[in-house]
Amino acid sequence: MSTPALRLTDVRKSFGSTAVIMGVSLEVAVGSRHAIIGPNGAGKTTLFNLISGRLPPHEINRRGLSRSFQVTSIFPRMTVFENIRCGLLWSQGYKYSFWQLVGGQRALNEAAARLLADVNLEARRDVPAGLLSYAEQRALEIGITIAGGANTILLDEPTAGMSRSEADHAVALIRRITAGKTLVMVEHDMSVVFDLADVVTVLVYGQVIASGPPAEIRANRAVQDAYLGAPAEVA
Amino acid sequence: MSEGAIRTTARPVAADGAVGFLRRQWPWLATLAFAVVVPWFSYDWSTGRHSGFIVSMLSQIGISIVFALSYNMLMGQAGLLSFGHAVFLGLGGYVTAHVLNAAKGGAVPLPLELTPLAGALGGLGFAIVLGYFATKQRATAFAMITLGIGELITSCALMFQTFFGGEGGVSTNRMTGHSLFGLGYGAPIQVYYLIVAWTALSMVGMLFLSRTPLGRMANATRDNYERAQFVGYDPRMVRFFQFALSGLFAGIAGALYTLTYEIVTYDTVAGPMSANALLMTYIGGVGVFAGPVVGAVLIVLLQSWVSLLSNSWLVYAGVLFILMVTFAPMGLTGLVLMHQPIWRGGRMGRLVGPYLRLLVPALLVVLGFVLAVELCSFLTIGAAQGKSFTLSRITIDPRGAGAWLVAGLLLVGGGLWLRVAMHGFGVAWSAVTEDVKRAEVRA
Numbered sequence: 001m002s003t004p005a006l007r008l009t010d011v012r013k014s015f016g017s018t019a020v021i022m023g024v025s026l027e028v029a030v031g032s033r034h035a036i037i038g039p040n041g042a043g044k045t046t047l048f049n050l051i052s053g054r055l056p057p058h059e060i061n062r063r064g065l066s067r068s069f070q071v072t073s074i075f076p077r078m079t080v081f082e083n084i085r086c087g088l089l090w091s092q093g094y095k096y097s098f099w100q101l102v103g104g105q106r107a108l109n110e111a112a113a114r115l116l117a118d119v120n121l122e123a124r125r126d127v128p129a130g131l132l133s134y135a136e137q138r139a140l141e142i143g144i145t146i147a148g149g150a151n152t153i154l155l156d157e158p159t160a161g162m163s164r165s166e167a168d169h170a171v172a173l174i175r176r177i178t179a180g181k182t183l184v185m186v187e188h189d190m191s192v193v194f195d196l197a198d199v200v201t202v203l204v205y206g207q208v209i210a211s212g213p214p215a216e217i218r219a220n221r222a223v224q225d226a227y228l229g230a231p232a233e234v235a
Numbered sequence: 236m237s238e239g240a241i242r243t244t245a246r247p248v249a250a251d252g253a254v255g256f257l258r259r260q261w262p263w264l265a266t267l268a269f270a271v272v273v274p275w276f277s278y279d280w281s282t283g284r285h286s287g288f289i290v291s292m293l294s295q296i297g298i299s300i301v302f303a304l305s306y307n308m309l310m311g312q313a314g315l316l317s318f319g320h321a322v323f324l325g326l327g328g329y330v331t332a333h334v335l336n337a338a339k340g341g342a343v344p345l346p347l348e349l350t351p352l353a354g355a356l357g358g359l360g361f362a363i364v365l366g367y368f369a370t371k372q373r374a375t376a377f378a379m380i381t382l383g384i385g386e387l388i389t390s391c392a393l394m395f396q397t398f399f400g401g402e403g404g405v406s407t408n409r410m411t412g413h414s415l416f417g418l419g420y421g422a423p424i425q426v427y428y429l430i431v432a433w434t435a436l437s438m439v440g441m442l443f444l445s446r447t448p449l450g451r452m453a454n455a456t457r458d459n460y461e462r463a464q465f466v467g468y469d470p471r472m473v474r475f476f477q478f479a480l481s482g483l484f485a486g487i488a489g490a491l492y493t494l495t496y497e498i499v500t501y502d503t504v505a506g507p508m509s510a511n512a513l514l515m516t517y518i519g520g521v522g523v524f525a526g527p528v529v530g531a532v533l534i535v536l537l538q539s540w541v542s543l544l545s546n547s548w549l550v551y552a553g554v555l556f557i558l559m560v561t562f563a564p565m566g567l568t569g570l571v572l573m574h575q576p577i578w579r580g581g582r583m584g585r586l587v588g589p590y591l592r593l594l595v596p597a598l599l600v601v602l603g604f605v606l607a608v609e610l611c612s613f614l615t616i617g618a619a620q621g622k623s624f625t626l627s628r629i630t631i632d633p634r635g636a637g638a639w640l641v642a643g644l645l646l647v648g649g650g651l652w653l654r655v656a657m658h659g660f661g662v663a664w665s666a667v668t669e670d671v672k673r674a675e676v677r678a
Binding site: 052056057058060061062066067069073074075076077078082085086087089090091094095096097098099100101102103144145147148 | 443444446447448449450451452454455457458459461462463464465466467468469472473476480
């Protein structure tokens, strides 16, 4: 097997005397879509924070990893276009330059316009991001996350708080713009998980109880007992 | 021009040529033309001189514009509240004074027109050194460090005689005899035009910086520093570069200060000067590029005109500041911009009535407040100065009950009326904005 995009070996984390993650080992293959599911308090977001928090965030970014947050994290006072463009600046090599106008960078602006179209926000181009609807903000956040140029993308509950149709749109969007990249996501919505993921890992009380393709997880008795409760919910 | 109005498109800006440039930038060009022409309104043809008061006030405005804009590079653009920004104005000023003295002695044949570069380098150099420490932190910790830096440099200014000249400061003479255009710079009007040129240059420079990758990422770290990190930026580095460049422009303001007054004292690095930058920037508005410019003009006018009329101009500036922070945190330009959608929707007319109804009680309150402040002032400082309080040839006795009663009535009566009027205005305002929104949705 080739080198995985992400490998966790016996990861542990305690807050005080409470062990939250108790020895998680996980491999995420390059180009796969990996979902981490589990009941509330299973440690999913903590695991995410451990993955993205091992180094200062800007160094994590430079190693090819980017993430979205459970609570929407955008640049609220800047326009939608500016949000996307700021997401692109570092990956396009602009660094801290103060001798060139952003408006004059043709390749940069074209890339930003393309990404804007990808996340279906062209019509909202010049609106301050803070004024977007919730679903639009989530889409924008995914856009910024992708813009960073990372090959491995962590999405923390990308469809949380969305209506059914908004979630369907979001799934289609995620599928389209993460093509060819490695995706790891935490998600509560089972239909999203089984729709999008190639591999599902079930985390309960800080431990992996099962990991495998969606169909296998669906049929797994331990998962049904420990997490999904009744098989009816899986459907 | 607002930052929101800056449309950055994929197509190059130059495509629409000079006409487009004129159409977009005419307010700035008009301001520049006005700045060039305005001293001549005060020209006295019989003596062949400009009014010293006007020219000095205009020079002060130019210096303040550069200073306030450089402050807004931190406050508005990067979300960094600094309490020690005067340090870089002052140090730039001191460096300029020493360079001028060296030029006078013939050691540095630097043309006077270019001496602001010395101030810029001074401001930049000190901002790199001090900013290295200050920008390790953000938010409250940053504010505290800058406060400390301000105090530190102020006390240094009194301790290190050779560089700061102690309490007497460093005197200099701008007539160094080195000029690109063969000008002597004895007359304040010549210095004023030099200030106009450097102010325009600095404004262009700072506007340019706000539109570079660094400027945009300064906004981004202001809005959400965690997200800025996850797109690859180290917010500390963003803060550091922004701080250093802001120091550069504050240094230019300091150089212009030195050229105008030909003396630099420790006041220029001290707290009140830093507070002035905060005051101008906040009152003008931190949200748009033009905000600090408006604030600088207004505060200098207040300082110059009101201080001629009254001992208490600082009280008025302070109250204005508190009112702005409370009711209009985006400043005067923010207030104006709030009307933009209504203006575009063609519904400004419907606000005229409500505004007029607000105006009368507001004027009464202002009148009552000014009367009360002036009565206090004449009772204390005025009495000590042997002044009497006259209002269009009627002398008012601050010890009599009558004037105090009038002030009290105006304040209380006007205040109650204003409350009612404000409520009415709020209703009218929301009706109009709702209307505009509905019209936009329909369109």
